[in-house]
Amino acid sequence: MVKILILGGGFGGIRAALDLNKKLKNKILAGQAEITLVDKNSYHLFVPALYEVASAYGVKRDPFAVRLKKTICIPYSDIFSARSGPASGGEKINFVQAGVSAIDLENKQVATEGGEMLNYDYLVIALGSQAADFGISGAKEYAFQFKNLEDALLLNQKIEELIKEAAAGQRSQPIKIAVIGAGFTGIEIAAEFARCVQKLAKTCLPSEALAKESGIKGRCERIILLEAGPRILPAVSAGERDIILKRLTRLGVEVLEGAAVEEIGGNYIKLKNGKRLDTDLITWTAGIRLPDLLEKTLALPLTEKPARGGSASGGKKIKVNNGLELDGWPGVFAIGDNTEFIDPKTSRPIPALAYVAVDQGKIVAKNLLRLIGNKQLIEYRPFYSVWIAPVGGKYAVAHFKDGFNVIGFWGWIMREVVDFKYMLSILSFKKAVSILWQEITLFTKND
Ligand SMILES: Cc1cc2nc3c(=O)[nH]c(=O)nc-3n(C[C@H](O)[C@H](O)[C@H](O)COP(=O)(O)OP(=O)(O)OC[C@H]3O[C@@H](n4cnc5c(N)ncnc54)[C@H](O)[C@@H]3O)c2cc1C
Incomplete structure (x- = not known):
């Protein structure tokens, strides 16, 4: 059995798991590969709508904030039951809810905070980032x-x-x-x-x-x-x-x-x-940096970038090659916010964005299968020139290819469409509509 271990069920990790699962069913490896995804939470957090939760107004209080959580916390069971398992004709994705505490690249093992050891043949590191304080006092x-x-x-x-x-x-x-x-x-x-x-x-x-x-x-x-x-x-x-x-x-x-x-x-x-x-x-x-755990992981190739404010803390990321693999560690990939990828066109690091992590998840799924099949890895070509910035209420500034803008209410509509499209890519239609409905009814109260 070939063991594929994915650390982190954020935007990159989820996409890699779902795509791998889909691709495996058509390959010789069907039934011979095991995909395991580890996350400390039982839900995938839809981070782009976090600001709506922080500023939600007029929501009936309950001690567990159930209504608010339902809009941005998507249980992994909902994602994986809709898109994997025998019902969808795919392999099963195992989900382990645990905090990763150490990664041993030499021995191909990952330790969890609960003391469990997970072995792997192939590893995808997609643990996101943490806030960088740039050493500012307080x-x-x-x-x-x-x-x-x-x-x-x-x-x-x-x-x-x-x-x-x-x-x-x-x-x-x-x-x-x-x-x-x-x-x-x-x-x-x-x-x-x-x-x-x-x-x-x-x-x-x-x-x-x-x-x-x-x-x-x-x-x-x-x-x-x-x-x-x-x-x-x-x-x-x-x-x-x-x-x-x-x-x-x-x-x-x-x-x-x-x-x-x-x-x-x-x-x-x-x-x-x-x-x-x-x-x-x-x-x-003000900024993000590599999670402490990854900074402490021995042998992980990291970038060395002077942080803003002169502190030694911010700025470091995992260095990957064009196929999103770690140099010197065949079969170990890193994607999303914990990774630095230099855009060959601009010679600058690409931004940390959800859809960038999703794209990288797709490439890693392809490359993992190519690696198993002894084929050359394909190159990741970054694309990140589209953005939509919500600026209060039902108003957003959207920037598309060639500098085309949609501003105001229609910008906000575009943003809702993009969010809904993402939900559809990981959930059943019914569940995606339910989340969109809850978001709209709850978060537009202060508009
Ligand atoms: C407030 C906010 C708003 C944003 N808005 C946008 C936006 O509008 N559009 C956009 O494109 N991008 C946005 N971003 C950026 C976007 O959220 C990130 O680029 C994206 O989440 C990166 O995906 P990822 O898979 O690398 O990491 P994440 O999505 O952060 O996922 C990392 C996963 O790893 C898990 N994890 C972390 N540590 C451990 C551990 N030790 N053990 C087990 N599991 C662990 C976490 O629980 C999480 O599920 C926003 C970011 C923030 C903070």
């Missing part, structure tokens, strides 16, 4: 991270607490929310925070009189988006940046460019230019 301790479900639920809860505080007359200052890092993630969360806080403030501050009594004059919130670089989104065109900036301003988001952070405290941000901002809530969306 970033880990005082800023809210924004990478997983728990982070989003925590942010949602904190915002509601702040508004309730204001409604109860316990504040003499506006609610100040800072988002550090004005990439696509920072922009979408800052814009949606603005919508959510304005809505919540309206319902929680019952009267003008109470607002005056609590000392809050004019607006009761301040949303600040900080970017260390000279401008937000350096990779987009000046026109597109302008449209996004105007939209943010209209929503009441203050954008500070060239605002490099030096230190973060419990309720303040100190900038390198000497300025200090008082804040109630700080969200960190």
